[in-house]
Amino acid sequence: MTATFNRQDSEPVQDPPLHKSWHALTPLWQGGENSVQQGLPHAQLAPAWQILLLGDGSPTRHLQLLTTEPTEVDVIDMSLIGMDSDGAPDLIQAVPGPRLRRQVWLRKASGQRLAYATSWWEASHVDEYLQNRSLPIWASLARLRTELxxxxxxxxxxxxxxxxxxFxxxxxxxxxHYLFWHHGKPLTLIYEVFSPYLTKYLGSMGG
Structure with missing residues (x-):
């Protein structure tokens, strides 16, 4: 059973302080491309969660379908980081610099946070793809009919x-973490973490 922190509805959720600039997990386990391609044992990660994590569909769209509410974005950081690797996965080197880092919460329209995402973009081109920076990336790129x-x-x-x-x-x-490719070139690197609150819709994570 997933443990939760209880609070009064009248108390706003406070943003935690940024640690090392963005919220990377301290991993107990991690896997690379082979794990992604082969999938994980169901005892380690349940099938429904594997579809969310290992599939190539839009997580924003998936969250909206699961919750039946629009998925909204709270942008908490837009920082120019230049050529710094920023503690990001090594694939950040595939994104041309100088770079901009964007951090967001993905949440239900009613407020519950469902996921956290950090993305790294070529700073000079970010405005082309995020014309409305409060929209989810999927919605922004869908409006532009961008093939990804x-x-x-x-x-x-x-x-x-x-x-x-x-959470x-x-x-x-x-x-x-994953790369978005556009016209054969890396567009952005994205690092996402999902809330165990989603067990309400997806069932147990397994393990």
């Missing part, structure tokens, strides 16, 4: 005290 390929490259299962506070859920959490 979501290339999932890594999986993580681990802890983050900051995300426990933000109001006990860890550990599942996350992933």
């Amino acid at each position: 390929y979501r290339d999932v490259q890594g999986l993580y299962y681990g802890h983050s005290a900051a995300l426990e506070t933000a 109001e859920q006990k860890g550990p959490f599942w996350g992933r």
